[in-house]
Amino acid sequence: MNTQVPIIDEATTLPLPLVLLPGTLCDERLFAPLLERLPARFAKVLPIRDAEPAAAAQAVLEQAPRRFALLGFSLGGLVALEIALQAPDRVAGLAMVSSNARARAQDALQRPADPLEALTASWPDCVGPEGRANTVLRQTLEQMALDTGRDVFAAQEQLVRSRSDKRGRLCALCMPVLVLAGAEDRACPPAMQHEMAEALLDAEVALLEGVGHFAPLEAPDAVAAHVATWLGRTDQSHRITPDRARKGGNMTKTETSAPKPDQPMENAVHDGGKVLQVERRDFTELVPNDRPRVQSMRGFDPIYTDIVDYIVRCTHRIWDERDVGLIYTHYTHNCVAYTTLGTMYDRETHIRDTIQRLVEFPDRRGLAQQVIWRGNDVDGFYTSHMTHGQGRHSQYGMYGKPTGRTFLTRTVADCMILENKIYKEWIVRDNMGPIIQLGLDPHAFALEIATRKLDAGQPIMEVVENRRLLGQYPPESEADVSIAxxxxxxxxxxxxxxxxxxxxxxxxxxxxxxxxxWHGPLMREYYGIAAVLQQTMRLVALIPDGYFVPQHISSVESEEGGTKYAIRWMFDGHHLGYGSLGSPTGHPLSVMGVNHFLIRDGKIIDEWVVYDELSMLAQIKIAELQQAS
Structure with missing residues (x-):
């Protein structure tokens, strides 16, 4: 068999090249019996010598074809999983042989530093009952261990110790996966194999009776049969959806940049199993009744098929279908919601606020515009959900006597979600828009808010020091990108x-x-760079000593091409500039906002900016009232 893998440029070339990654103390001899039994295809065994998973993955990617099937054994499986998460568009199929997705157990025994001694110590756990008497098998393993050497073995052991738990990230992998192990494997027992397969979207499990950890050497015929079937599935999948990176002529994000090793790539999509995107879909397509679940959603109600479906559907059920009581099953009792006009600290306040808004605007509708998300059902999800709210002011409420006028405003709700419940939320609503559209006086309304807050004992916000500058130094030259x-x-x-x-x-x-x-507060719509420049400077002009602090960022690849980003931020300083808030007062201001971006070919195509000028005006009124008292 030809074991040299050329770089194949034609996306539909079949069969796909096969890259194999051996385990600890192993080399190409581990796969020799398997390769002899497989139908002819280009294949290459690549060694693992790095001490850190991400570095080992990058080393393999540098030597691998542009798109390939990937098989990893034991330690090689750990690296293969890292590769699939880093570069899902390059890995057409994944085979995890005698491996797992867990972090190293804290109570795992330290193995001897000498390769041969380490093999001898672990021999009872290495093979099945029949393999323990197989002298040829043991000699092969011992020779590979001797040839590995102490230095490479030390690096491999360090890699094993430094690996992170990736079970929560398996739901991001959309390619055909084979999970194969021996039924007698003590190092990676069957329970671990089922655990992986259940979390993956397209996985088949094979457990070989009487076989231990070294399945490729103990049962090459059975392993070859399962691998051949998996390769057929992989080739077929590649034939249907060849190289998504070539569609539209755009590079995907996974090709242009590598994520942090410990961060999930849950935003991957595949034909027939996409996490929903809001744009270009009618509402009935967003909340279908017969759509299968396409994402791991442990603890979520069965009706929800992915995290976008969850946030769009439950919002509609609560607000549009008036099932306000669903808040009890969709929010924790102590959920904290930070809004531009104050903070809610419990679920009952959420319910009261929702009912009051629905009564004042009976025909209110919230139209989903986009959901940018990240996360998984183990660590939790984060969603940034933008809506356009519209309705008619026909009842008494917080806006006073009914005006009969209609309103349209933009809101972004950023939610942290685990097992069907939102436990923290940031609601950035453009409250100034409805005030103006309903014909109300913004200054009088802001004064009412300020009076209520002051009567409730809320003190003036204090900005003791401008955090943008340290003493007399200029601003930091480099941005803090730790949240990226x-x-x-x-x-x-x-x-x-x-x-x-x-x-x-x-x-x-x-x-x-x-x-x-550029889509901004008060539903402003502008076009061109000059307009963006003017509107950006407009906020800074109001707070010329303001300090911009991003608090969260997430991104998803857009079906329209390019990538969408959501950034939640704070802008703190003092009212020192002229503008819509009136003459400068010098009072402290804190602005909470969210920006959504669409970036294509390195350029920002669309920007949505949401912050609340009414909140800023109310802060000024609070300061004035307290100063007067």
Whole structure:
């Protein structure tokens, strides 16, 4: 069999190349019996010598074809899983042989530093009952251990110790997967194999009776049969959806940047199993009754098929279908919601606020615009859900006497969710828009809010020191990108730091497309770089000492091409500039906002900006009232 893998440029070339990764103290001899039994195809065994999973994965990717089937044994399976999560568009199929997705157990025994001694110590756990008497098998393993050497073995052991738990990330993998192990494997027992298979979207499990850890050497015929079937599935899948990276001529995010090793790539999609995207779909397509679940959703109600379906459907059920009581099953009792006009600290306050809004605006509708998300059902999900709210002011409520006028406003709700319940939420609603559209006086309304807050004992916000500058030094030259999950996210944070904190507004000309569109507060709609420049400077002009602090960022690849990003941020400073809030007062201001971006070919095509000018005005009124008292 030809074991040299060329770089294959034609996306539909079949059969796909096969890359094999051996385990600890193993080399290409581990796979020799398997390769002899497989139908002819290009194959290559690549060694693992790095001491850190991400580095080992990158080393393999540098030597691998552009798109390939990937089989990893034991330690090689750990690295194969890392590769599939880093570069899902390059891995057409994944086989996990005698491996698992867990972190190393804290009570795992330390093995001897000498390779041969380590093999001898673990021999009872290495093979099945029949294999323990197989002298040829043992000699093969001993020779591979001797040839590995102490240095490579030490690096392999360090890699095993440093691996992270990836069970929560398995739901991101959409390619055909084979989970294969011996039924007598003590190192990676059957329970671990079923655990992986249940979390994966397209996995088949094979447990070989009487076989231990070294299945490729103990039962090569059985292993070859299962691997051949898996390769057939992989080739067929590749034939149907060849190289998604070539569609539309755009690079996907996974090709242009590698995520952090410990961060999930749950946003991957595949034909027939996509996590929903809101754009370009009618509402009935967003909440179908017969759609199968396409994402691991442990603890979620059966009606929800993925996290986007969850956030869109439950919002509609609560607000549009008036099933307000669902808040009891969709929010924790102590859920904290940070809004632009105050904070809610419990579920009952959520229910009361929802009922009051629905009574005042009986025909209110919230139209989902987009959901940008990340996470999984183990660590929790984070969603940034943008809606357009519209309705008619026909009843008494917080806005006073009914005006009969209609309103349209933009809101973003960022939610942290685990097992069907939202436990933390940030609601950024453009409250100033409805005030103006209903014909109310913003200053009088803000004064009412301020009076209520002051009577309730809420003190004036204090900004003791401008955090943008340290003493007399200029702003930090480099942005804090610690919240980014990819280089693309980090670059966007750097650009915003240059614009908002370093006041280098000229960067806007570099990163926005000439035909860009800007969607802002009060439902403002502007086109072109000059308009973006003016509207961006407008906020900074109101708070010229303001400090821009991103608090969360997430991103998903868009079906329309490019990538969408959501950034939640704070902008703190003092009212020192002229603008819609009136003459400068010098009072402290804290602005909570969310921006959504669509970036394609390195340029911002669309930007949605949501913050609340009514909240800013109310803060000024609170300060004035307290100052007067």
């Amino acid at each position: 999950h990819s280089e693309d996210e980090a670059q966007l944070l750097r650009d915003l730091h240059h614009i908002y904190n370093k006041r280098m507004f000229g960067r806007i000309h570099e990163i926005y497309a000439p035909n860009c569109q």
